[in-house]
Amino acid sequence: MNKRRTQRFHKLVEADLEIMPLMNLFVVLIPMLLLSAVFVEIAAIRMSAPGDGADVEPPAAGLDLAIVIQPEAYLVRGRDIVSTEIPRTDRNDVEAADRLLAALEGIALEHPGNEAVRIISQDDTKYDEIVAVMDRSRDAGMPRVSLQAGD
Amino acid sequence: MFGRRRSRTRKKFGPAPLKMTSMMDILVVLLLFLIKSFVADGQMTPAAGVQLPASSSEELPDESIVVAVFDDAILVGEERVASITEELSESDLRIDGLADRLIELYDQKMTLAARRGIVDPDPGSVTIQGDRDIEFEILQKVMYTVGEGGFDQISLAVIRTT
Numbered sequence: 001m002n003k004r005r006t007q008r009f010h011k012l013v014e015a016d017l018e019i020m021p022l023m024n025l026f027v028v029l030i031p032m033l034l035l036s037a038v039f040v041e042i043a044a045i046r047m048s049a050p051g052d053g054a055d056v057e058p059p060a061a062g063l064d065l066a067i068v069i070q071p072e073a074y075l076v077r078g079r080d081i082v083s084t085e086i087p088r089t090d091r092n093d094v095e096a097a098d099r100l101l102a103a104l105e106g107i108a109l110e111h112p113g114n115e116a117v118r119i120i121s122q123d124d125t126k127y128d129e130i131v132a133v134m135d136r137s138r139d140a141g142m143p144r145v146s147l148q149a150g151d
Numbered sequence: 152m153f154g155r156r157r158s159r160t161r162k163k164f165g166p167a168p169l170k171m172t173s174m175m176d177i178l179v180v181l182l183l184f185l186i187k188s189f190v191a192d193g194q195m196t197p198a199a200g201v202q203l204p205a206s207s208s209e210e211l212p213d214e215s216i217v218v219a220v221f222d223d224a225i226l227v228g229e230e231r232v233a234s235i236t237e238e239l240s241e242s243d244l245r246i247d248g249l250a251d252r253l254i255e256l257y258d259q260k261m262t263l264a265a266r267r268g269i270v271d272p273d274p275g276s277v278t279i280q281g282d283r284d285i286e287f288e289i290l291q292k293v294m295y296t297v298g299e300g301g302f303d304q305i306s307l308a309v310i311r312t313t
Contacts (some may be wrong), residue, residue: 019171020190033185034251042203044212044278044306073230128204128283130290131309135207149291 045134047145063111065142066118066134067100068150069125074133082108091129097136104140105123117145123149190277195308197280198226204283206309211304213276216256218249218294221282227252244295253300255279276304 051065074096077083083101085087088096117137121130135146195212197203198219219226225233225246233248257274264272277297281290297305 015309016298022175023171023178026182030185031180033182033189035187036190037188038190038196039188041195041311042197043206043208043213043309043311044184045208045309046210046276046304046306057173123286123288125282125287127281127285127287127290130287131204131206131283131307139207147287147291147294149287 003034045131047134047147062113062116063107064118065107065114065116066120066148067104067121067137069129069133070133071122076100076103076107078107079109091126097132100128100133101136101140104136104142110139115142117142118144118148120148120150127149155293171310176304197308201280201282202284203280203308203313204243205288207312208309210306211313212278212308215276215306216253216302217280217308218297219280219286220289225249225293227256231259235285241291244292245299246292246296249277249293249296249301253302256276257301257308274301274303276306277302278306278308280308 013086020062022040063078063080064080065076068077073088075083076086086099086103104117119130119137121132130147137145138142165237195217198217198221201221210256211227217228220235223235224231225235225238225248227249230252232252238246257313258276261272277300278294281291281293294305
């Protein structure tokens with residue numbers, strides 16, 4: 001009798017699961033999710049339009065902080081601050097960009113009310129260099145960035 | 152005799168069952184990964200050929216008109232409106248092809264808003280998807296032209312770094 005019970009149990013355990021409906025669901029879901037998947041996250045930097053350099057008057061009051069992007073250096077200048085030149089080797093010089101961040105953080109500590117900065121670029125300054133300087137300004141607590149053409 | 156033995160062997164073993172467990176494992180992992188990267192609200196994707204610069208900005212882009220600037224082309228949506236080489240050879244800040252298309256889109260938006268009875272409508276913003284290697288000269292011209300087209304709010308699209 002015991003043997004018969006074991007045999008019945010074996011029959012029950014060996015029953016196959018019906019996985020075809022689940023497979024069908026997966027086959028439909030995966031292409032749908034593939035179509036709507038985003039693998040690169042895009043962010044935005046909101047800002048004001050640039051001037052052409054000729055008609056833009058620097059503000060009469062305030063710090064009027066400006067970062068000039070030159071091929072060999074970043075130049076930080078403004079009212080009531082000592083101009084600082086931060087040398088850099090090339091456009092991907094991260095150490096120079098970090099030194100720029102430190103300089104901007106120092107200025108932000110001395111002038112906590114200032115949130116604006118002008119980024120003055122040359123005609124041939126690359127876009128990623130400008131974005132890197134924007135990032136450092138924002139990180140230093142100066143998110144109001146405007147672009148301007150250099151002399 | 153030979154056929155009889157073969158059919159008996161087939162009866163004894165039956166059809167070989169497919170091993171589905173490993174395939175199901177793969178599908179479950181794939182499904183979870185895809186659900187994680189699923190975006191329901193139609194997030195902006197970069198135009199083909201544009202290598203956006205990386206940034207630490209965390210602001211999400213709005214649904215807006217997209218101007219892509221890369222290689223030698225300036226595109227509004229999918230439509231090529233100007234050539235970078237030609238525009239760089241001119242001293243004028245205004246890019247005529249881009250300005251004409253943006254003014255057209257601005258007028259369309261204003262007409263639609265007027266039909267709906269919206270007073271003082273917001274034209275929305277323009278998102279610039281610029282390649283990381285474009286020069287400031289062309290970026291400045293594009294931004295100036297976007298302003299000329301009637302759009303005051305400008306966003307620069309970047310790839311978010313963590």
